[in-house]
Amino acid sequence: MLNIPALEKLVHELSRLPGIGPKTAQRLAYFILKSGNDYSDRLGLALTQVQSEVHDCPRCFNYTDSDFCRYCMDPNRSDDSLCIVEEPSDIMRIESSGAFRGRYHVLHGVISPLEGIGPKNLKIRELLDRVDAGLEGTEPEIKEIILALDADLEGDTTILYLAKQLQGKRLKLSRIAHGVPIGSDIDFIDDRTMNRAMQNRVEL
Amino acid sequence: MLNIPALEKLVHELSRLPGIGPKTAQRLAYFILKSGNDYSDRLGLALTQVQSEVHDCPRCFNYTDSDFCRYCMDPNRSDDSLCIVEEPSDIMRIESSGAFRGRYHVLHGVISPLEGIGPKNLKIRELLDRVDAGLEGTEPEIKEIILALDADLEGDTTILYLAKQLQGKRLKLSRIAHGVPIGSDIDFIDDRTMNRAMQNRVEL
Numbered sequence: 001m002l003n004i005p006a007l008e009k010l011v012h013e014l015s016r017l018p019g020i021g022p023k024t025a026q027r028l029a030y031f032i033l034k035s036g037n038d039y040s041d042r043l044g045l046a047l048t049q050v051q052s053e054v055h056d057c058p059r060c061f062n063y064t065d066s067d068f069c070r071y072c073m074d075p076n077r078s079d080d081s082l083c084i085v086e087e088p089s090d091i092m093r094i095e096s097s098g099a100f101r102g103r104y105h106v107l108h109g110v111i112s113p114l115e116g117i118g119p120k121n122l123k124i125r126e127l128l129d130r131v132d133a134g135l136e137g138t139e140p141e142i143k144e145i146i147l148a149l150d151a152d153l154e155g156d157t158t159i160l161y162l163a164k165q166l167q168g169k170r171l172k173l174s175r176i177a178h179g180v181p182i183g184s185d186i187d188f189i190d191d192r193t194m195n196r197a198m199q200n201r202v203e204l
Numbered sequence: 205m206l207n208i209p210a211l212e213k214l215v216h217e218l219s220r221l222p223g224i225g226p227k228t229a230q231r232l233a234y235f236i237l238k239s240g241n242d243y244s245d246r247l248g249l250a251l252t253q254v255q256s257e258v259h260d261c262p263r264c265f266n267y268t269d270s271d272f273c274r275y276c277m278d279p280n281r282s283d284d285s286l287c288i289v290e291e292p293s294d295i296m297r298i299e300s301s302g303a304f305r306g307r308y309h310v311l312h313g314v315i316s317p318l319e320g321i322g323p324k325n326l327k328i329r330e331l332l333d334r335v336d337a338g339l340e341g342t343e344p345e346i347k348e349i350i351l352a353l354d355a356d357l358e359g360d361t362t363i364l365y366l367a368k369q370l371q372g373k374r375l376k377l378s379r380i381a382h383g384v385p386i387g388s389d390i391d392f393i394d395d396r397t398m399n400r401a402m403q404n405r406v407e408l
Contacts, residue, residue: 002296004269006257010250016243018235019228030293031222033254033267034312039220040251046214047244050237053210063237065208089234092206108238 002026007033059130061106061123063088071104078102079140084127084147084162086110086155094148102144105130110154111161119161127162131169144172151178151196206230211237263334265310265327267292275308282306283344288331288351288366290314290359298352306348309334314358315365323365331366335373351379355400 002008007029015025032040056062057069064070071077071091081102085091086109094100107122119125133139147162149155159175166173179197180189189197206212211233219229236244260266261273268274275281275295285306289295290313298304311326323329337343351366353359363379370377383401384393393401 003274004258004267006250006253006269007267010254013243013247013250017232019231024223026293027223028221029254030291032251033258034291037255039217040255043217044248044251046210046217047236047248049210050214050233051241051244054208054237063208063211065210070207087234087238089230 056106056108060104061088061108061126062091062104076101080142081144081146082130082142084145084149086149090148100146102146103142107149107158110149110158112154112157122158124162124165128165131166131171135170142171144174147173147175149175260310260312264308265292265312265330266295266308273308280305284346285348285350286334286346288349288353290353294352304350306350311353311362314353314362316358316361326362328366328369332369335370335375339373346375348376348378351377353379355382355396 002011010029010032011022011025014020014028015022017025020028032043053065054063055065057064057072059068059072062069062071066073078101081100082105083094083100083102084105084107085094086107088106091104091106105123105127107124107127109117109122111117111119111122130139131142131145134141145162145166147159149158163173177200178193179200180186180193186194206215214233214236215226215229218224218232219226221229224232236247257269258267259269261268261276263272263276266273266275270277282305285304286309287298287304287306288309288311289298290311292310295308295310309327309331311328311331313321313326315321315323315326334343335346335349338345349370351363353362367377381404382397383404384390384397390398
């Protein structure tokens with residue numbers, strides 16, 4: 001359509017980004033072209049740097065540019081509780097709420113047989129090793145694990161699998177509450193959320 | 205917030221793209237990081253290639269990777285009429301309608317005193333040279349100029365300026381019609397569009 005292969009290629013690569021359709025990708029490509037070498041060079045450099053400098057924290061698998069991530073290094077956080085998340089971006093969401101002051105563990109995905117993702121593709125072995133090291137005394141002991149995974153089929157499957165693996169490990173296992181969001185109108189809540197809110201009602 | 209300078213830099217560069225806010229930029233950056241070297245390398249290469257291979261057509265200032273753009277080169281298009289647009293992307297919109305089979309001229313902007321963009325910053329001198337070359341017989345003569353600019357303050361200012369410059373050049377000058385879009389509900393049309401549609405009513 002554009003008949004300029006280099007431009008079409010840029011549109012193609014941009015349209016692989018999440019939430020960027022072909023139309024938006026085209027608009028972005030025209031903007032990049034209009035902005036000239038300066039912007040392209042800076043974006044290109046940012047891409048190179050992020051890949052060379054950012055890597056997984058070897059303990060919790062959050063992103064970091066140091067030996068360990070800031071949450072693993074922070075001496076003011078409790079070693080007693082560990083929050084399990086799907087992606088590093090979930091940590092930011094939890095941190096901004098200020099509701100959790102323990103350590104994290106990033107699975108880098110959830111079990112999804114349809115997409116061919118099994119426990120071996122996730123950081124589950126590493127999680128169990130962390131728990132065992134705590135029990136053996138080579139690492140601080142973990143007393144509670146909070147599962148902060150999505151309440152969808154894959155999230156539920158992963159939670160069931162983890163619960164089985166963590167059986168008999170002398171720790172409290174919980175998952176975050178799902179229900180009606182604070183401030184939202186009950187009129188507009190979907191059936192599954194309402195079902196969950198009813199099941200998990202809290203006694204007053 | 206992210207506390208990883210390389211990641212923050214990538215978010216910053218991405219958030220400079222049109223329509224990409226800080227939240228979306230962050231989501232894109234996490235996707236890029238998760239996709240690994242492979243995607244970053246391909247996007248980086250596409251950025252480099254688009255800047256090195258794509259340039260302005262020296263006749264009409266559309267983008268091209270050849271000596272002249274495809275519309276200037278096409279022997280089946282009429283030299284009689286010239287359509288003036290603001291950006292190369294506008295050409296695509298007009299082409300997909302199939303309503304125009306002449307040549308193009310891209311101004312690369314519109315006159316905007318507020319942003320400090322005057323006639324000298326646009327490809328207006330080059331347009332007048334094209335018209336004059338036609339009159340002198342060194343290039344094909346242009347018999348009609350159609351202005352396909354937006355109907356906003358800057359577009360109207362640019363049209364007034366061009367009309368003045370092209371006075372006495374022996375050519376038909378027109379601008380595309382603005383009015384109620386086909387298929388849209390008259391209920392939802394804004395006042396300015398309705399005013400224009402009334403002013404420019406077509407006799408039956």
